Amino acid sequence: MDLSLVIPIYNEAENIPLLIDAITNSLKNTELNYEIICVDDGSQDKSTDVLKEIVQKNLYVKAVILRRNYGQTPAMAAGFENAMGKVIITLDGDLQNDPADIPLLLNKLEEGYDLVSGWRKNRQDDTLTRLLPSKIANIIIGKITGVKLNDYGCSLKAYRSELIADLNLYGELHRFLPALAYIEGAKITEIPVNHHPRRFGKSKYGLGRTFRVIMDLLTVFFMKKFLTRPMHVFGFFGLISLILGVFIGVYLTFIKLGLNRSIGDRPLLILCVLLILTGVQLFSFGLLAELLMRTYHESQKRPIYRIRDIFK
Numbered sequence: 379m380d381l382s383l384v385i386p387i388y389n390e391a392e393n394i395p396l397l398i399d400a401i402t403n404s405l406k407n408t409e410l411n412y413e414i415i416c417v418d419d420g421s422q423d424k425s426t427d428v429l430k431e432i433v434q435k436n437l438y439v440k441a442v443i444l445r446r447n448y449g450q451t452p453a454m455a456a457g458f459e460n461a462m463g464k465v466i467i468t469l470d471g472d473l474q475n476d477p478a479d480i481p482l483l484l485n486k487l488e489e490g491y492d493l494v495s496g497w498r499k500n501r502q503d504d505t506l507t508r509l510l511p512s513k514i515a516n517i518i519i520g521k522i523t524g525v526k527l528n529d530y531g532c533s534l535k536a537y538r539s540e541l542i543a544d545l546n547l548y549g550e551l552h553r554f555l556p557a558l559a560y561i562e563g564a565k566i567t568e569i570p571v572n573h574h575p576r577r578f579g580k581s582k583y584g585l586g587r588t589f590r591v592i593m594d595l596l597t598v599f600f601m602k603k604f605l606t607r608p609m610h611v612f613g614f615f616g617l618i619s620l621i622l623g624v625f626i627g628v629y630l631t632f633i634k635l636g637l638n639r640s641i642g643d644r645p646l647l648i649l650c651v652l653l654i655l656t657g658v659q660l661f662s663f664g665l666l667a668e669l670l671m672r673t674y675h676e677s678q679k680r681p682i683y684r685i686r687d688i689f690k
């Protein structure tokens with residue numbers, strides 16, 4: 379199998395047949411052996427029936443039906459798990475991505491990249507609720523994760539399947555796939571792709587996703603910087619806190635014992651206790667995180683490095 383297309387579907391009944399046709403059209407001049415994996419994420423409209431019907435007629439299409447609505451990230455993970463292609467391309471089920479761009483992504487991947495991301499240069503969405511937040515998010519995400527892309531939110535992306543096998547998806551981390559891939563040492567690039575307004579169905583997201591994006595961003599940031607060395611963060615702040623606390627403690631002890639003055643009503647005493655306690659806490663968090671991190675890697679036999687090639 380050369381190529382697997384993974385498409386999350388949640389209430390997109392009208393879009394599915396058009397999408398499958400467009401994909402078939404865009405790939406008909408290639409010799410590629412491909413499959414189209416539609417993951418039905420607990421749709422409540424006719425999507426499931428439409429998919430079942432298409433699977434009967436079209437040998438290229440495979441439908442994975444989830445038991446309930448889990449969200450776009452789990453739907454994509456289910457698709458990845460069932461994909462057999464050497465290359466995996468994801469796109470939305472709402473026809474906003476253009477299947478005609480698929481060959482472009484494949485060509486770019488051939489140049490030696492592990493991940494090619496689409497950039498919706500002419501994005502057709504609402505300015506205030508979508509374009510503006512997304513613009514800000516792209517800048518922040520780029521700064522924090524170190525992968526500079528113009529458009530993180532574009533679902534149209536191509537991956538080498540070895541890369542996908544290394545990525546673990548939780549929360550709504552599908553938006554951070556390039557960042558997670560970067561942590562795994564992937565070569566990443568971006569090319570402009572088409573984007574169309576939604577014709578059928580409604581968008582599943584509103585402004586409410588902002589908070590979730592921020593939280594996911596913090597997770598990714600921590601994973602990138604400290605996954606294999608949590609003690610370096612917790613230990614650092616723990617140590618500073620402890621040293622300050624002990625320093626103040628010594629000073630207060632001198633005042634009490636040396637100068638024989640009362641210290642019971644001093645705010646400094648509370649600060650001293652707080653700093654020492656926090657320091658000890660952070661230290662023990664760090665040690666626990668070290669243990670967890672070792673369990674995480676060793677239980678999965680997950681190396682802390684990734685090899686691109688071995689020559690001999």
Ligand code: UDP
Pocket residue numbers: 385386387388389390419447448449450453469470471472474580581582583
């Ligand atoms: N989607 C899904 N499960 C969900 C929400 C969305 O599988 O819980 C799918 C949806 O059917 C679409 C894709 O994820 O194919 C992107 O969703 P949408 O078009 O609503 O996002 P937007 O383009 O507005 O950011």
Ligand code: MG
Pocket residue numbers: 470472474576581
């Ligand atoms: Mg969409």
